[in-house]
Amino acid sequence: MRVGSPRARRQWSARLRGGIGAAAVTLLVVPAALAQDAADWLQRAAGAARQLNYVGTIVYQHGGRIETSRLYHVADSYGESEKLSNLDGPAREIVRNGEQVRCYYPDAKVIRVEPRSMHNAFPSLLPQQLATLATYYQFRKAEIARVAGLETQAYVFEPKDGARYGHKLWADIGTGLLLKARLLNERNEPVEQFAFSDIQIGVRLDREATKPPFATVPPDWQVRESAAADIAPKETGWVVRDMPPGFTKVVEGFRTLRGKAAQVAHIVYSDGLVAISVFVEPTPATPQPVGLSQQGGINVYSRQLDDYLVTVLGEAPGATVRQIAYSVGRRQ
Amino acid sequence: MVNFKAGFGAESSGPTAPTPEEISLLIDGELEPVRADAVVTSLCRAEGLATWVCYHVIGDAVRGVASRGLDSRRFIELFAAEPTVLAPPRRSPAPHAIALALAATVAAVSVVGWVALTTMPTPVAAIASARQAVGVRAADARPAVDNEYVLVHQEYSPTNAIQGIGPYLRAVAATEPDARR
DSSP: OGGGSHHHHHHHHHHHHHHHHHHHHHHHHHHHHHHHHHHHHHHHHHHHHHHSOEEEEEEEEETTEEEEEEEEEEEETTEEEEEEEESSSSOOEEEEETTEEEEEETTTTEEEEEOOOOOOOGGGOOHHHHHHHHHHEEEEEEEEEEETTEEEEEEEEEESSTTSOEEEEEEETTTOOEEEEEEEOTTSOEEEEEEEEEEEESOOOOGGGGOOSOSSOOTTOEEEEOOOOSOEEOOOSEEESSOOTTOEEEEEEEEOOTTOSSOEEEEEEEOSSOEEEEEEEEOOSSOOOOEEEEETTEEEEEEEETTEEEEEEESSOHHHHHHHHHTEEEOO | OHHHHHHTHHHHTSOOOOOHHHHHHHHHTOSOHHHHHHHHHHTTSHHHHHHHHHHHHHHHHHTTOOOSSOOHHHHHHHHHHSOOOOSOOSSOOOHHHHHHHHHHHHHHHHHHHHHHHHHOSSHHHHHHHHHHHHHHHHHHTSOOOOHHHHHHHHTTOHHHHHHTTTTHHHHHTTOOOOTTO
């Protein structure tokens, strides 16, 4: 009962205040430091993926399926080029030169041209996004593990709420290159995984390695060009009223997409680690399936809203994309 | 040789007839995978099927969801309307789970066939239409994902930056180019 005396009470109260103060400082400082760690590390991985030469075999697992591909990545004075060929199933080849992606489908004799810009988000993580990362994910360094014969450091981004997936990433200790990535659902089960089963980093590779299958398109092949790649930022008249916390709008505008007569409204949100896209188009002539579907780690939810088809997709749980799809409405 | 055969007589002379217990185990997903084949085959015969249906009726009664008699027409309609789920399972199933899924599919088709044969006026046509319905739905159940959307979305996915071209696999490896476009 010494605590009962006024002096003891004062001492307690002072200690308590000190404690709370220290805790508050810890709460403020540690996540920021961790977020900085996470960002530094992500930026190193992104830089390595762009600036190094490497060749390896990627094993892509999703659901019960496994697909194996061969990847060549060349970075030279001309810039980046890469080629990905799948090793099982019907032959597919994807060649990227700078900002143009060409997909070759030999069985259908079709080339799809995707003039896509890769919006590299990590090299320019804003302080606000850093704070978001720390608020919605628990970042930690996990074990050191061998992947494709190399020593890697594993990192985990564990979601603090049910609105997003978890990520476990394995980076080569020597170069920072990401050798394995796993997406985890709310029950901590893998939803999707990319992993190199073998890789050579920093090897001499010339552009021959990433050459398309042929220099000129054979006459019996079809080339399907994608329409204007980039989005013209603009208000679309659509809003998401119930976005899960931490997702902020990255871009909003209209796009012209192959196979779609009308322009499509596209709004992108990101929490710093993943993106969620909202598409709204006038109801297409051919009926489209509605409800939830999945493609690898991407969940897709489509619904009819008056005369429009709303589609929400992203690397997030089905419940999240569904919730967003149901909160899309007209801007008042 | 004679001794050998005698010793393994039960197995070498074909699978042993499944017991009702085994059918029960199959329903509960606890059947030994090595027996799944024989037990599923037995469901194609009236006896085995009767046991299968009987256990389901008992199970339903125990769970308090018993129906008043099996309305075969309604069942066929419902079954035909049920889309076949082709989405891959979320976790890789154990071998016995695959056997069970297969068993369930075979059993479901068998039940339709059996009910139709015994109760429908034009059984053959009924079976054909029920099977066709299942087939058509299986074909319809291709991924309902719009690839243009997925491709456009990839650009903004921050994890793309560290995986390079890899995520293109999602959009490309999974699908054929759409011939209509």
